[in-house]
Amino acid sequence: MKTNSESSAGITNRQLLLSLLSKSDSESVKQAWESLDVAPEYSLLKRPEVGMVMVKAKAGGNGTNFNMGEMTVTRTVLQLSGHQVGYGYIAGRDKEKSLTVALIDALYQLYEWQSAIEEKIMKPLERALQNAQNKHKQRVDRTKVNFFTMVRGE
């Protein structure tokens, strides 16, 4: 069994996977997971738990860092029988989604699951997110204005 080496490229793909999963809604994540049709054995290192993360911002968008307020986050950390550790940190309070994300993350570290996860999970989720974002951008762009300055007085 060959595990995904933590090369910089590997990290990027794993980060991309986790980013796609966290941004997709629970239903899409659930469907994506079911499409793999697998039930691996695992043990929980951190049971699904709701907590918070303090969100940092930068003054003026680029200055001094400050704490702007917290957001709810659910996290799960689990380990497959082959010792791959999966992380499910997601915005909001959704233990089921968090557990599923952790499972997918752990499985993605197994070579034999990588292409299936990329094909059945990453590609469709990325497409769906891209579509939604394009639609959103088009809606926003229709409100773009050109203001004309009127000449004052004569």
Place this chain on the structure above:
Amino acid sequence: MYVAVKGGEKAIDEAHQFLAEKRRGETRIEALSAEQISQQLGLGVDRVMTEGSLYDRELAALALKQAMGDSVEAIFLLRAYRTTLPRFGTSTPIETDAMRVERRISATYKDVPGGQALGPTFDYTHRLLDFALLAEGESKLTHHDSSTQSVESKLADNAESSVNDEAYQRVSNFLRQEALLKEQFKLSGKAVDITREPLKYPCPRDGRLQTLARADEGFLIALAYSTQRGYGRTHPFAGEIRMGYVEVNLFIEELGFDLCLGEICVTECDMINQFAGNEQEPPQFTSGYGVSFGFCERKTMAMALVDRSLQAEELGEVVDTPAAQAEFVLSHCDNVEASGFVSHLKLPHYVDFQSELALVRKMREEFFDSKEREGQVTSNDTDLENSLTEQTGASRA
């Protein structure tokens, strides 16, 4: 001093029951779901998240429902809830430059790179009540179907967006490139966290911004307005306002890299203010910053104005207006603290008041005794009091 009372359990239970009935309203009217509140009263939800200092649309909607629409009560509920949760960590700073923009305007540059996108705004509406919404129907504007858009307007749109289809560059950077904007005082080290340690004065900017971010919108607007009317010399321009979605990333120690937790909606405002300069520095612009969860545009504008006012001391300006006095502003801007202290006055103060009553009676007795000794007292207290009032009035005049 507050002395505890006991008893009244039955009445209190009944009052809570009554409140629940009142909250529900008439049962022939359908109950509102938290989802409906989140979707259709979204700006109320955004305010509760911002001032409750917890980003969670569903919980903020629930809080509003439970509080019968009372924002301050809902904010209190959310603040109380957040104390029950563990904190997993602190995010890397959000990158608002990379925001997936839903609205972006500038009041300082007409042709700003990236263009101006009005987004879903109340601006330019006529503020006329839309009676179509009252008739349980939908406003004719509710569903905008792009397929029904005229060809001309589509062409015009395409033309416009192709012209403006560049990244939304930060407006303040244009001034910065020309060295016309005073560099921000960048604090080093760990940011102050007012949820973990009390504010200390003088308060650094990170602590001020955190306090202002959760501050009461009404209080900040009043202060901001005071700076515009003359209790301040800030000459502001809304350099840029943007609202949209940003990623939140958390560094996981064991992994050695950042995880994306998802996207949140935020609004930010960069105010640009005139600064006359001083002996060391040439005239230039300074800036104030406002940011909120969700779409709280008015709040972010007010916050930016107050943030700028509170920089007075650092800029060597005279601190002689209410909005520039950090201790006054920061210690009174939190509506959970403020409403708590104001509201506590309605709790039973019977013992406290009894002692006060005894004291006033005693003082009056002494007062009249001394008057009597001086032979000035009339038989009628009221007459005396009236004449005293007149005397004071006269002496004042």
